[in-house]
Amino acid sequence: MIIDAHVHAGEYYRHYSAAFAQQMTATTVMRPEELSAPETKLMAEMDSAGVDRVFLIAFDVRRVEGFSVPNEFVAELCARHPERLTGFVSVDAGTPGAAARLRHAITGLGLRGLKTAPCYLHMSPADRRWYDVYETALELGIPVLMHTGYTPSRNADARFFSPLLVEQVAKDFPDLTVILAHLGTPWTRPCVDLLARHPNLYADLSIFGSYQSPTTVAEALSHARDSGVLDRLLWGTDFPFASMTGSVARMAELTRDPGLWPPGHDPLTPQEYRALMGGTAAQLITPTAFSPTHPPNR
Structure with missing residues (x-):
């Protein structure tokens, strides 16, 4: 099974603002209008790339950016394609009631993970306003996908780009699964x-795995293998910001071409490739995710 662990829902003309789309595509060959993932385009891309399932992400940045991709919209798509779409709720801890909105999206709407966007919301991931959200996620037994790293959005706060800000969260919530x-x-x-x-x-490889050179990706995977964490990396694209089809092909190269790898490092083994391309992601959403047959962890 191939799982894309980072896919955005939302449509340019319904959800994303024109200014945001222009900023996010300015350094790519994409037109702003292509920052859109309507249902037909998403399913066609999955079929073309041979992707079995995706983590489909809501995006609540209304307080800063003035728009959101609603949890309800994602839930409706997932309800139409339950065998292929796994929905992630998005909440903003800078607005009251974020933990309650998360609980409702999981227990009421059937979503199965949480996406946070700290730098977009001008908040550190270790800001204590997030902590009741994390406690709720832990209780519900769901993974938390956090944006880390650079973004071209001009409204994002660069003070909160670094993944090292997550270290305090990892210490304070050692049983919380964070991507x-x-x-x-x-x-x-x-x-x-x-x-x-x-x-x-x-961690997921979205954007990094799609746009960095194969040798750069191989170097990062080599470091992960040497560090004993290769089995905790997930393939993802950030579609529609990147092509699933192109990224699948690039990842397959890393199983075949030893010339892409640093000296002394072998290409991905079949077992490593299967885990990276979906095996690890599948373990994060079953069986602990909330459902009538899998109640939340207590």
């Missing part, structure tokens, strides 16, 4: 080292 998005790009080595210090931390 650091984008491998903390450009702080990829410190991100891997952070995973090595905290066994509850994972």
Whole structure:
């Protein structure tokens, strides 16, 4: 099974603002209008790339950016494709009632993970306003996917880009499963080292795996393998910011071409590839995610 662990829901003309889309695509070959993932486009991309399931993400940045991709919108898509879409709620701890909104989205809407966007919301991931949200996520037994690393959004606060800000969260919530998005790009080595210090931390390769050179990706995977955390990395794309089809092909290269790897390092083994491309992600959403047959952990 191939699982894309980082996919955005939302449509340019319904959700994202024109200014945000322009900023996020300014350094790419994409047009702002292409920052859109309507249902038909998403399912077609999954089929073309051979992707079996995705983690589909809501995005609540209304307080700062003036827009959101609502939890309800994501839940509706997931309800139509339960065998292929796993929804992640998004909440803003800078607004009252965030923990209650998270609980409702999991227990009422059927979503199965949480996405946070600290730098977009001008908050550290270790800001104490997040802590009742984390406690609720821990109680519900769901993973928390946190944005870490750079973003071209001009409204984002660069003080909160570094993945090292998550270290205090890992210490305070050692049983909370946290996924650091984008491998903390450009702080990829410190991100891997952070995973090595905290066994509850994972990271996805979205954007990093799609846009960095294969040799750069192989170097990061080599460091993760040497650090004993390769089995805690998840493949992801950040679609529609990156192509699933292109990224799958790039990852397959890393199983075949030893010339991409640093001296003394072998390509991905079949077992490593299967874990990276979906095996690890599957373990994070079953069986602990809330459902009628799997009640929340207490």
